[in-house]
Amino acid sequence: MYVANRSNTRFSAVKITDVAAAAGVAPMTVSRVLNTPERVSPDTAARVLEAIETLGYVPNLIAGGLSSRRSRMIAAIVPTIASPMFHEPVQSFTDAMGRAGYHVMLALSGYGEADEATLVRAVLARRPDGLLLTGAHRTPAVQRLLATAHVPVVEMWDTAEHPTDMLVGLDHAEVGAEVAAFFAARGHTRFAFLGASDIRATARRRGFEQGVAAHGGTLVAAKTVNAPGTILDSREALRAIAPELTGRRTALFASSDLVAFGAITEARLLGIEVPTQLAICGFGDFELSRGASPAATTVHVDGTAMGLLAAKHLLARLAGHATAGVHRSLVPFHIIERETS
Amino acid sequence: MYVANRSNTRFSAVKITDVAAAAGVAPMTVSRVLNTPERVSPDTAARVLEAIETLGYVPNLIAGGLSSRRSRMIAAIVPTIASPMFHEPVQSFTDAMGRAGYHVMLALSGYGEADEATLVRAVLARRPDGLLLTGAHRTPAVQRLLATAHVPVVEMWDTAEHPTDMLVGLDHAEVGAEVAAFFAARGHTRFAFLGASDIRATARRRGFEQGVAAHGGTLVAAKTVNAPGTILDSREALRAIAPELTGRRTALFASSDLVAFGAITEARLLGIEVPTQLAICGFGDFELSRGASPAATTVHVDGTAMGLLAAKHLLARLAGHATAGVHRSLVPFHIIERETS
DNA sequence: ACGTGGAATGGTAGCGATAACAGATGGACT
DNA sequence: AGTCCATCTGTTATCGCTACCATTCCACGT
DSSP: OOOOOOOSSOOOOOOOOHHHHHHOOOHHHHHHHHHOOOGHHHHHHHHHHHHHHHOOOOOOOHHHHHHTTTTOOEEEEEEESSSHHHHHHHHHHHHHHHHHHHHEEEOOSSSSOOOOOHHHHHHTTOOOEEEEEEESSHHHHHHHHHHTOOHHHHHHHHOSOOOSSSEEOOOOOHHHHHHHHHHHHOOOOOOEEEEOOOOHHHHHHHHHHHHHHTTOEEEEEEESTTTTHHHHHHHHHHHHHHHHHHSSSSEEEEEEHHHHHHHHHHHHHHHHOOTTTTEEEEOOHHHHHHSSOOOOEEEEEHHHHHHHHHHHHHHHHHHOOTSOOEEEEEEEEEEEOOOOO | OOOOOOOOSSOOOOOHHHHHHHHOOOHHHHHHHHGGGGGOOOOHHHHHHHHHHHTTTTOOOOHHHHHHHHOOOEEEEOOOOSSSSHHHHHHHHHHHHHHHOOOOEEEEEOOSSOOOOHHHHHHTTTTTTTEESSSSOOOOOHHHHHHTTOOEEEEESSOOOOOEEEEEEEHHHHHHHHHHHHHHHHHOOOEEEEEEEHHHHHHHHHHHHHHHTTOOEEEEEEEEEEETHHHHHHHHHHHHHHHHHHHSSSEEEEEHHHHHHHHHHHOOOOOHOOTTTTTEEEEEEOOOHHHSOOOEEEEOOOOHHHHHHHHHHHHHHHTTTTTTTTOEOOOEEEEEOOHHH
16 A cells, blocks of 8 residues: 655754654643643743754744644735835734734735735635735625635725724825815915825825815816826926916825925926925825925824734734624824925 | 544635535645646646636645645845835845745844844744845854755845855945945045944945045044934934035935935035035935935945845745855946936 | 542644545557 | 557645643642
8 A cells, every 4th residue: 555755855844743752741732832831830841942942943833823723924915015104004013913923924916907806815825814904995806705714804094984894094085175174274275186096095185175175275286196106206297287386376285295295396496485385285294204304294194003003903803802893993194284384 | 532623613614625526526636726737637627717716715825835845935034114225125026926926924123133033933933935034144043043944045135255045135345435436536535424323334334434545535424323214313413414514525425315315405404515515425226316306316226136136046946956056146236426426 | 538620731633735656548659 | 459658637644733632640628
């Protein structure tokens, strides 16, 4: 009879049975020392730990994951990490989950058409214990995948009536409306928008437009650039709408601080005075807006808090507080008035 | 006798045996359809694929990984993703590895003392098929871990005589020397350095200082800020060295474009004319340096190429071209002359 | 003395996939 | 017709851990 022999083993990796043998205990006890040390007597634990040290044992989480049906891993999907908008929440989320013993696997979806379903599928193949997604609007295909996977999901950076599961969001329309109100309160009547065409920037734009209308103002220009919106694109866009900006005082809402910076830069070159002739408000409160001169007025959203909150919700769910009500929170925002308004 | 029964199963996840049963084949055939489709007859494959589709089967890579001893996962460790210096290579590396069927798991080490060994250990527990590390200098503890793990390693962004394994590096000292030469060729004799205190920025600084000395110049000021170096820190640092900068023409090398931007901004506020009185060269060629006005002279390093090259080396090794010579390449760099020099 | 219960540890059987073979089948060629 | 080989599919035995229950031991109360 045939006997399988996987002797292709490239080298002899130390495994839990080796440690157990060296410490004179059962493998199960080694496992307990690593996972539930409080259930092992202190001196056995010490002996096991010593064996682990001398053998240089590194537990195999793949095997452990298969057996326990828990990967201790969370997958996070964001469009890009190039923007502080995403790397701040991701970083704080990663830190917080790390403290709780979870690794975060990051996946980049890009802004393009790239099929989110394919990405989610690939990610689910690793059986993450939880998911952090960007935005709150999923295609039916993705919804189906998530539903059958039975994985806790946190969505961030957007809001929706019925999120997939948990949500730590931001009401972009409200942001736009608030910025319009902010400008209106300072006597502005002519408004303009400059920004990226992604879903959330578009929501801010719509909120802004409605706010402008509500305050009886007029939108004299609105120009979109490709997401995520670069400085150079923004400068070009500002040049394009410059004719609308000369002569009369205008208030511009930029979809991100990068776009705002481009607008400020180009305005200076065109001789449009900021903020007297052109007032500008950005979004994101990037380091750049604080560091540049003039420092940019912008909308501050606490990305770090968002990541932390997402982690908190997810950890609560993972700890089994499954039915502890709906987890849906909106992150507050506020306008930081600096030198460009 | 006791019979184990893990009926804690929260729900019935579809597994390979379900698909096999539905398609009327053996599980092994399903596995082959997914991994080596060329070894399965077209109509069997079609039947299996259909079963996969109707059942909504998502393969379990944890189980597959345990069995095949290949996780199809690469771990990447970088200090931060907040800087283009790291997110560019990481992004291109991730893309390239993704095209080859590997997922990249990102881990952030920070710039602090945080024990790299602990992080590497945690990462190795997931049995990655390869590792991408930042820098070329490992502590003995990490070296031991990597050696016993028998995992291909690529180190990037630095250079060393004897890298751990493969290397896609940059000679920072040479960068510093080149910048000194660049300034010297334009008649500068007074030089200054402003930058972060991390290992690679320090290497650039030393190369710059040696270059300055070689050209008979004098270093009139050198100030370091905490890594990674923010705009505001840089502005403050420039104020501190401003007395050395007034009156006589000076050439400043900044350890990153962010630092350079801070210097440019503060110089303008102090009435120090750029570039006539103070010439500035940054490092990294960030979007900011292209987009700002004046556009900053800087050292361009192709981060995307670096990530791609790292992926290429790693994939070659993973494909079994194990002994195909030393994989150690230096990424070229060049100075982009713009408006601040 | 004896039952009771808690703490510590061990034995066994999977978790869900794949490596390594072993058939089965059929066509090409002698 | 018989041999050989290539192609396809199936069977078996792991991969290295952990859940589940069993067992042992000892302190304690009655």
